Amino acid sequence: MxxxxxxxxxxxxxxxxxxxxxxxxxxxxxxxxxxxxxxxxxxxxxxxQSKDQLLAFVLEAQNELALAAFATFGDKLSGSPAAIIDGLFRDLAVWADRPRWAGSGFTRLVIELADLPGHPARAIARRHKALLETHLGDLLKRAGVREAHRCAREIWLLSEGAISLMLVHGDRAYAAAAADAAKRLLRSSSR
CATH class of the missing domain: 1.10.10.60 (Homeodomain-like)
Known part of the structure; x- marks a missing residue:
């Protein structure tokens, strides 16, 4: 070209x-x-060559932008594990308050392509979510959390659930509930 x-x-x-x-x-x-x-x-x-290829390139570009944004966001997340959790879920609630917010585009797309497990867009979304989870694990590890990457997986699950339920119900309180659950998880893992 x-x-x-x-x-x-x-x-x-x-x-x-x-x-x-x-x-x-x-x-x-x-x-x-x-x-x-x-x-x-x-x-x-x-x-x-195809709509599928176009979608793959769109997602690759969005993945790069999202990872850069999360890295910047991650730079703001520091301090105690509880402070990291508060920042993460507070920002999720702020994100969900934006006009015409529609949740995670990567998650919505994978749901839309659920019957096409080999679609290249699903692999990109899977890699995207895994990188964000790993980044969260690294932040928790720096904050002194034992089994940081296991905890990050569970906290990421809470995050994805909060995003989905905020989208379904239009209720930002799910972010606070997920933050509370994440802090309980961290407290129980430190024993």
Whole structure:
């Protein structure tokens, strides 16, 4: 692909991300993505062989942005294990308060593709979630938590559950409940 084609490719990725995020993968057509980007379908297919490939590239780009954001967020998380938990779940509640919040795009996408276990987007989402869990484990380890990575897995489970239930019920109190459960988990693991 020529260097001058890169801005077009980035516009396609940006438009596809917005459409997939707003309406879901299966409800967005390549025609709609081409129209939103103001390119022909031929141009779209010159950049991406299929909608599946486009989705994989969209997720890779979002994965990089999310990991960078989490690393910055992780830099703010320090101090005691309880302070880390409070910061994590407080920020989840703030995130969930944003207008038109729709939960984790990675999780929603995997649910949408549940009947396609070999889909490349599922592998990207799996890697994304595993990296975030590992990063949380590293933060907890630096804070002196024993079995930090085991605890991170359980806390990540609470986080994902809180996100799902906040989306279902529209009730941000699930973040506080998950934080309380995570702190109890950390207290019991320190005995």
């Amino acid at each position: 020529a260097r001058s084609a890169e801005p077009t490719r980035q516009r396609i990725l940006a438009a596809a991300y917005v459409l997939f995020r707003q309406r879901g993968y299966s409800r967005v057509s390549m025609d709609e993505i081409a129209a939103a980007t103001r390119v022909t379908k031929r141009t779209l297919y010159n950049h991406f």
